[in-house]
Amino acid sequence: MRDFPFRPRTGSSSLPDYLLNNSEGFIVQKLFNSLRSAVLYLDKWGAIISANIMAEELFHDEALIGKTVLEFLSGWDDKIHAHQEVLMVARTGVSVIGAIEHAFIHGKEHWFQVDKVAVRDETTGVKGVLVTLDDITLLKQQELRLQQSESRYRAFVDNSQDAIWCYSINPPLPINLPRQELIDKVISSATLRDCNHVFSKIYNTTPEQLFGMSFKETGTYSYADNIEAFVDNNFRLSTEEIVWRNHSGNDVCLQISANGTIENEQLVEIWGVTRDTTERHRYIDRLEYQANHDLLTGLPNRNKLKNIATTMIEQTQNGKKLALIIVDLDSFKDINDTLGHHVGDEIIKQIGPRISNAINEMNTTICRLGGDEFGVLLNDIKDPQQAQLIAEQILLCIRELFYINEMDIELRASIGIAMYPCQASDFSTLLRYADVAMYTAKQSLSSIEVYSSETDKYSTKRLSLMNELGRTIREGQLELYYQPKVSLITGEITGVEALSRWIHPTMGFISPSEFVPIAEMTDMINEMTVWVLSESLAQVWRWQKQGLDIKVAVNISARNLLDRDIVKKIKSLLLRYQLSPSCLELEITESIIMNNPDYALKILKEINDIGVDLSIDDFGTGYSSLAYLKKLPVKWLKIDYAFVINMLEDEHDQIIVNSTINMAHNLGLSVIAEGVETQEILDKLTQMKCECAQGYHIARPMAAEQFDQWIVEYSKNKKFTMPSINSDITIKRLN
């Protein structure tokens, strides 16, 4: 405390005699000057009679005596009012206590608490006014600062996007209480003291309604756990996101962080921020949904299928199998083009629910892969047959009429199936295989296909075979086998079909059904055909040398007809071996003709013109138009073995074979049946007036040396000449 030196004052600063003229006068004077407040004694008219040291210091003026209120309070906000008040106190004798007045003194701001006390004389009444100025500037400034910081805090709290709250702990809790007691007491004694509207909005009410409530009433489900964590974590909390059903029944995601205020080793309050992350989650969920779903149908998309399949593959144990079915609508472009995209979209939207109703399988994911392509992932499937049955159900449900815009629309689809793990060992291979199978189904019109590496143009085995095949052909390492064709009228051998064989040094026998399509993918097939032509004509030449007149049939691929020199090459080979063109026959498939009918027709005519016979191979598997068949210069029609093999058991096959024979005869063509595996089939074909037969029952394809032995055996049995078409033909199987 500041020591106020007593300065004996003469004249002005002393109190008037009537205040000092008594035994305590000295003490009063000392007190007067040692006061921490500035004190002025004014006469009834407001002029200063006395001022203590503090007043002189305050006003920086040692000559205050005689100045009026108006003069010395020149820096006062309202000096006239102050002056009037002094006069009023002097007149009425009623003091004014505790007025707060604001002033600038020598440019410095001051706040005073001012008392204006009437000084009375017992006889004459009010003598003067004692004005006490308590400088409360510091206090006032602190108060202002506090007010400002309070309003800044309020503004911050009220405008925050997050929920801000404060719980008081009443009474404060010593932080060294046993843990459980501390936790229990925090729960029981905390009450909400402050919060903003964001917080109260979570409870669908106003802050005022929540004040005074406990954690139980205002916390989330996990408040007890949160307080435990808060205590354990040294009175701090930062939660992971929690999902909480709010008072309006909506699930909200909240993230809470809190801080305890410790004073004197006691927990007095807990401040916290609760962030509502629901919107952010919704946004993230929306993004995730869009990334994983097809927007038109709401079905999972390719990306999602990949994730689901990859997870399933990871979890698949103990021989569990997955099947991926790819469904592709046939001619869907036509629907879009003719009926409009809105109809197309409507159909696409109906596919998912249809498949889902039709297969009714647990553990199934149906997704849209894009365009008119859908994927169905089957978990835990026994075998490809089971997947095939499901694929049939899918096919049937798609074939049911779609009724859109008062129109009945008929649709078909092609389906490919691939299996994990027996075919593919990862999702991308599974998808590719199912896709390959689907394309095979589309091309072969079979509707459903299970993946097979043989029909996969791009399988790894195929790619490596592709590399080797060229060299094998160039180095003449393919072999030719010959399979006889026999007349059902005479029993004579009418010729042989040359069939290529590839005995791979490490992979062994590779079927022509596997390597021919590879060769057909590039110009390799031209080299190969020239080699087969050359090799088989050389063999005919050798047979002729042995006295055997045997005609050879060589298979021709579509690409061969695009070789501009094909006719020239055939001519020069015939010339090289001095053979008549009638020694050679070319087998062409229907697809060769259909790919480019006019051009094919031109080349085939040229070939026919030089005297080489043509036959249509694998008849029934393509889609030849009769109109073209009629125009083609072919002599023979070969019924595909697929119809012949089962014709005795399958009535439909028999009808096809029979009507094909009749149709061919009507067109002036002769018929040869492939795939004759039994005597019964041979008999039936003879009855049907089929001219020729080829098949394992007569002989398997064989190498030239083997054929030489076979033909000797066959002649010994005198089966070359058949007496009449009705005779029983019995040909022994020799191999």
Ligand code: C2E
């Ligand atoms: P393809 O021209 O229809 O030949 C007949 C196929 O039927 C041959 O299969 C033959 O072994 C098989 N076969 C013959 N008799 C029977 C039977 O009684 N039962 C059964 N189940 N099958 C029988 P291969 O030799 O495997 O040839 C398959 C296909 O590969 C041929 O069908 C042909 O399209 C093609 N091919 C073979 N060699 C050549 C060739 O040098 N060039 C071309 N472009 N294609 C060839």
Ligand code: MG
């Ligand atoms: Mg053939």
Ligand code: MG
């Ligand atoms: Mg054939």
